[in-house]
Amino acid sequence: MAVDIFIPYWGDPEYMKETVQSVLQQDNPDWLLTVVDDAYPDPEIKNFMAGISDPRVKYIRKEVNAGITENYRSCVELATEDIMVILGCDDVLMPNYVDVITQAHAQFPDAAIIQPGVRVIDGQGRPTPTLVDVVKQKVVRPRGGGMQILAGEAIASNLMHGDWLYWPSLAFRTEKIREVEFRDGFPIIQDLALVMDMIYRGAQLLVVPAVCFSYRRHSNSASSSKLIDGSRFDGERSYFAVAAAQARELGWKKAERSARLRLTSRAHALSLLPKAALRRDAAGFMALARHSIGS
Numbered sequence: 001m002a003v004d005i006f007i008p009y010w011g012d013p014e015y016m017k018e019t020v021q022s023v024l025q026q027d028n029p030d031w032l033l034t035v036v037d038d039a040y041p042d043p044e045i046k047n048f049m050a051g052i053s054d055p056r057v058k059y060i061r062k063e064v065n066a067g068i069t070e071n072y073r074s075c076v077e078l079a080t081e082d083i084m085v086i087l088g089c090d091d092v093l094m095p096n097y098v099d100v101i102t103q104a105h106a107q108f109p110d111a112a113i114i115q116p117g118v119r120v121i122d123g124q125g126r127p128t129p130t131l132v133d134v135v136k137q138k139v140v141r142p143r144g145g146g147m148q149i150l151a152g153e154a155i156a157s158n159l160m161h162g163d164w165l166y167w168p169s170l171a172f173r174t175e176k177i178r179e180v181e182f183r184d185g186f187p188i189i190q191d192l193a194l195v196m197d198m199i200y201r202g203a204q205l206l207v208v209p210a211v212c213f214s215y216r217r218h219s220n221s222a223s224s225s226k227l228i229d230g231s232r233f234d235g236e237r238s239y240f241a242v243a244a245a246q247a248r249e250l251g252w253k254k255a256e257r258s259a260r261l262r263l264t265s266r267a268h269a270l271s272l273l274p275k276a277a278l279r280r281d282a283a284g285f286m287a288l289a290r291h292s293i294g295s
Helices: 013-024 044-050 068-078 097-107 131-140 152-161 190-200 231-250 253-261 263-271 273-278 282-293
Strands: 003-009 031-037 057-061 083-086 113-121 148-150 171-173 205-216
Touching (some): 003 068, 003 097, 013 031, 013 044, 031 044, 044 057, 068 083, 068 190, 097 113, 097 171, 097 205, 152 231, 231 253
Parallel strands (some): 003 083, 031 057, 113 205
Antiparallel strands (some): 083 171, 113 171, 148 205
């Protein structure tokens, strides 16, 4: 069984090259790589991919830019293997990634989502745990050692309290991710929305402690660029209302309450208020304040 790895590409060519190389350098050769180029204007990656002769590697370039949500959909449609990954074009697989995922799937074949161990790196590739990541991994993430299967209202409530998952590191059972759809209108939080839709349908999440993925945090990422102006949080607030309604339909009162409170999301916005004030961004400051204390 090969791991079907997809990279929906739009971004820095140098980061992208490092990402592709990290796939090529896997200890386990049982993988397929498909790059779906969303018509990025610089042809550097097109030329770079043309120089790779590995038969496991495929490059597809869209004629026009379709946007990240549509590119995610393209990746899911193209998958041919039982397990698929939608890898960020600035993240890095550690050499043991495919081994960790295939072994986890073999041990827990019913798990629809696999979250392996992750380390956080900066723009230069240096390990750099941020306050956000400390909260994710030490406060919000469920406690327990070894592999864990999480499902139902407990994990739904936990993720509504705080999203501690690392989207580009996740591996999915292809048949399960195809049971849901990427939601339009949530370009920044669409990853959590899709995972939650799977969990509301009964999907199991497998947590694997083995560290095999480097998640890059840098100021040029789409999510980072929308923090200070508050636009990211507008989308989060709208999504949490949708998630609360889904939980209410299932009778999951704890999950509904967590979605309405959105505590760590509020705390995150509150922590950014001083930075918005220093930048004299009045609109951003008010948007952050509204998310922090509003209903």
